[in-house]
Amino acid sequence: MSKVMLALGSFIVGACCASAISFGIQTSTWAQVGPPLGSVPVVPALKESVLEDSIMRNSSGQQLDGLECMNCVFDNVGFTYSGGAFRLVNPRFINGMRIHFGGAAANTAVVLALLQALNNPQRPVPPPAFKPPAVESASLRAPATIELITTAPSP
Numbered sequence: 001m002s003k004v005m006l007a008l009g010s011f012i013v014g015a016c017c018a019s020a021i022s023f024g025i026q027t028s029t030w031a032q033v034g035p036p037l038g039s040v041p042v043v044p045a046l047k048e049s050v051l052e053d054s055i056m057r058n059s060s061g062q063q064l065d066g067l068e069c070m071n072c073v074f075d076n077v078g079f080t081y082s083g084g085a086f087r088l089v090n091p092r093f094i095n096g097m098r099i100h101f102g103g104a105a106a107n108t109a110v111v112l113a114l115l116q117a118l119n120n121p122q123r124p125v126p127p128p129a130f131k132p133p134a135v136e137s138a139s140l141r142a143p144a145t146i147e148l149i150t151t152a153p154s155p
Contacts, residue, residue, distance in 0.1 A: 046087060049068075054073070058077075060078040061080055064081040065086060066086065067088070071090050074091060076095040077098075081102070088149070093143070106132045114130070
């Protein structure tokens with residue numbers, strides 16, 4: 001009789017544990033709330049500090065948003081741009097430049113590609129799937145001096 005009681009007790013304990021695991025003890029999860037539809041993305045404005053006569057070499061992730069630089073030299077630099085304001089006065093680009101679009105800038109590139117595809121009435125095919133290029137590069141035969149300025153987004 002003791003073996004039967006031991007087996008019955010083990011069965012009852014196992015059944016209780018299984019029912020507790022499958023029916024009652026669960027961790028709830030919360031979904032993150034995203035921005036409302038139609039909201040305008042927030043992008044950084046120009047920073048308080050201005051870089052002057054700086055040299056940046058062999059960088060692959062220089063953030064362009066918020067950068068204000070005067071007479072800076074960029075030697076083999078890759079930029080990341082997300083749509084924020086920047087100001088480059090008299091920059092020099094040596095050994096090429098690469099740019100990666102993200103955030104609002106990547107969304108703008110997608111919209112421009114869509115509008116360009118819609119403006120082509122010759123063939124009635126859906127617009128091609130567009131994935132913004134991860135890296136764009138330009139090669140210069142000689143050092144170049146130009147001025148790049150964007151306007152800060154209005155609030």
